[in-house]
Amino acid sequence: MTRKKVFMTRNYHPDATELLKEHYDVDIWQENNTPPYDILREKVENCSAIFIESYDKIDSELLSSSKELEIISTRAVGTDNIDIAAATAQGVLVANTPGVLENACADFTWALMLDIARRISFSDRSVRDGKWTKLDQLPYLSTDIHGKTLGIVGLGGIGYRVAKRATGFDMRIIYHSRTRKREIETELGLEWAENLELVLKSSDYLSLHMPLTPETEHMIGEYELNKMKKEAFLINTSRGRTVDQHALTKALIEKKIAGAALDVTDPEPIPKNDLLTTLPNVVITPHIASASTENFANMAKMAAQNIIAALSNTPMPSCLNPDAYQYR
Ligand code: GLV
Secondary structure, three states, X not given: OOOOEEEEOOOOOHXXXXXXXXXXXXEEOOOOOOOOHHHHHHHHHHOOEEEEOXXXXXXXXXHOOOOOOXXXXXOOOOOOOEOHHHHHHOOOEXXXXXXXXXXXXXXXXXXXXXXXXXXHXXXXXXXXXXXXXXXXXXXXXXXXXXXXEEEXXXXXXXXHHHHHHHHOOOOXXXXXXXXXXXXXXXXXXXXXXXXHHHHHHHXXXXXXXOOOOOOOOOOEOHHHHHHOXXXXXXXXXXXXXXXXXXXXXXXXXXXXXXXXXXXXXXXXXXXOOOHHHHOOOEXXXXXXXXXXXXXXXXXXXXXXXXXXXXXXXXXXXXXXXXXXXXXX
């Protein structure tokens, strides 16, 4: 029997690759970046499954060339890079990796919050640049976190765990989400905000955890930034496009807010000469919130398991479009 073909867009998941090789012919793009469009098109046309990363865009044009394709498995929780409606119409299943990365992302969100509040990267840069020449704390004065108000937008798996960690910092926690989660409110002592504006006005730290959708694109723009406190910090580990980056840059320069810690930007990578990268009250990391070594491997394993389940017609760990089954 001929073995099905699986294409992986990266060569950095040895365990997941081994798992897939037990069942399929696995073809791996050898450069650690997104394969060119033509290569992706060829693979979409000839493979039964593709294993992708959140940077690999799978649009309807690409999908229109699919013949054998049964599943797109992304090693990510965000799926804004995949045209799920087009995949469903073609009978192609789409899977992601929820349930494994939340703690790693919540840890990282907190790392960013601590960094921007207590000016850790700023101070580190200063020491390395030879500016620490006398015992003077004044240039490094920073902001407390404990006792302040944390605003969370999007109380999914990551937002929930960010809130959970905040209880250890004795914070007031207020959230706004698509759906109200009363059980979590009771568990963690969270306050529900009926509208975003209430969270914007109340927060000393505003952390974004919503998926990127047409509704959340530029959800934080000039109007919203103007509603925030002058002393407030924005932390974004969701997607760069949830924030209007021009408006954010302006707000930071005009000191409408105190600072921003961003694991995601628009575009990615952010150009070296972007004004944001020159501001002292900004910390930027290269979209790595989920990238602990342990979690990196666990996500890859789950993405492989999604493929194995889909190709063997057994229940998938995480299927985003079960409707696709009726078009297969
Ligand atoms: C990372 O950005 C993810 O969506 O998992």
